[in-house]
Amino acid sequence: MQTAHTVSQVREVVRGWHREGLSVGFVPTMGNLHSGHISLVREAMARCDKVVVSIFVNPTQFGPNEDFDRYPRTLDADAAQLVDAGAALLFAPSVEEIYPLGQNQTWVDVEGLGDYLCGANREGHFRGVTTVVSKLFNIVQPDVAVFGEKDFQQLAILRRMSEELLFPVKIVGAPTSREDDGLAKSSRNGFLDESERKLAPLIYANLQKLRSDIEQGARDFRNLEQRYTERLNTAGFQVDYLTIANASSLAPAAKNDTDLVVAVAAKLGKTRLIDNVSLAVVDNP
Template sequence: MELLHTVDEVRQRVRQWRREEQTVALVPTMGNLHPGHLSLVEEARRQADKVVVSIFVNPTQFGPGEDFDSYPRTLNDDAAHLREAGVELLFAPAVEEIYPLGGNQTWVDVDQLGEHLCGAGRPGHFRGVATVVSKLFNIVQPDVAVFGEKDFQQLAILRRMTREMLMPIRIIAAPTDREADGLARSSRNGYLRDSERARAPLLQQHLQDARRAIEAGEQDFRALEKRLSTSLNQHGFEVDYFTVANAVTLAPAGARDRDLVIAAAARLGKPRLIDNITVQRSAGTG
C-alpha cells in the first residue's frame, strides 16, 4: 500500500491506473478507523479494481466548541489496518494541501437537505462536508465512492450533490456496522465511560420501538417523538433530536408520507451519538 500526502502524487497514481484501464473506488474517512470503516473498504473492494482511502480531519465541518483539536489522529495504526485490508493507496493530506489558500471562499452547499436533523443544530457542518468531499472527488476522480448508512443525512446530501453537479461517480451506501449489542460503530464511541457504554444501545432500541409503533399503525409522529425523547432523557441521554422524517426530503414526516427515516442524535457523556432506521409504510396507512 502506498501512503501519499499530496494532490499531485495521488493524481499521478490514479492516471497510471486509468492507463491500465483499472476502476477506482474512494472511501473518505477522518481516520481513527474501526471495523465499521473497514466494512466500507470491503464494499469498495467489491466495487472496483483499486481502492483509495483518504484520512483527513476536515476543519470546516467542525463547529465552535466541537472536538476538532482533540479528535483522535492515529495514522500509523490506521495505515496498518488498511494495508491488511488490501487497500492500494492511502491519501493523508495536511490541511494546507486541501485548503491551499488558507481559507475557503468557494463552497458547495446543498439547500434544504442540510436544514434538518443534524444540520439544524450544526450550522455550516454539511457545507464543510460537501465541500471537502467535492475536493476529494476532484483529486481522486473515482468511479465509485462508498459511505455508511449510519450518516443518513450526509449520504442523502452527497447523493444530491453528485447528481446535481453532474459528477460521474456512483455513490454506494453500505449498511451500518454495529456492535453485538446494536450500538452503531463510531470513532467517538471511545469517549464513552463504562457506565455510558452500557446504556448506549438504548438509542438503537428506542429507534426500533418507534419503528414497531409506526408499523402497528401509529400516525401521531410528533407525540411518538416526544415520548421516546423523554424516555432517552430519563436514561441519561441529552437528546438533540428524535425525528420521524421523510426519507427523501428529511423534513418532518406527515401522515401521508410512506418512505420514512427515524433519526436520532443524543449526547451521552462526552460523545454525541447518531443513529437511524428506515421504515416503509404501506399504501393503506395515513
C-alpha cells in the first residue's frame, strides 16, 4: 500500500491507474478504523481494481461544542489495518492540504435533506460533509465511492449532491456493521464506559421493536416516536431525535408513505450515537 499526504501525490498515482484502464474505488473516513470501515473497503475492492482510503478528521463538520479535539487519531494502527485489507493507497492529508486558503468561502450545501434528523440540531454539519467530500472527489477522481448506511442521512445527501453536481461517481451504500449484541459499529463507541456500553444495544433493540409495530399495522407515527423516545430516555439515554421519516425526503412520514426510515440520535453520557432501520410498508391501511 502506498501512502500519500498531498493532493499532487494522489493525483499522480490515480492518473497512472486510469491510464492503465483500471477502475478506482474510494472510501473516505475520519480514521480510528474498525471492522465496519474495513467492510466498506472490501465492498469497494469487490467493485474496483484499486481502492483509495482517505483518513481526514474534517474540522468543518464539527460544531463548536462537539468532539473534534478528542476525536481519536490512530493513523499507524489504521494504516496496518488497510494493508491487511488490501487497500492500494492511503491518503492522509493535513488540514492545510484540504483547506489551503484557510477558512473556506466556497461551500457545497444540499438544501432540504439537511433540514431534518441530524441536520436540525447540527447547523453547518452537512455543509462541512458535502464540501469536504466534493473536494475529495475532485482529488481522487474515483469511479465508485462507498459509504455506510448507518449514516443514512449523510448517504442520502451525498447521493443527491453527486447527482446534481454531475460527479462521475457511483455512490454505493453498504449495510451497517454491528457488534454481536446489535450495536452499530462506530469509532465513538470507544468513548462509552463499561455501564454505558451495556446499555447502548437498547437503541437497536428499540428500533427493531418499532419497525415491528409498523409492520404489524401501527400508523400513528408521532405517537410511536413519542413512546419509543420515552422508553430510551427512561433507560438512561438523552434522545436528540427519534423520527419515522420518508426515506426519500427525510421529512416526517405521513400515514400513506410506504418507504420509511426510522432514525435515532441519542446521547449516552457524553457520547452521541446514531442508528436507523429501513422498511417498506406493503399494505398501508
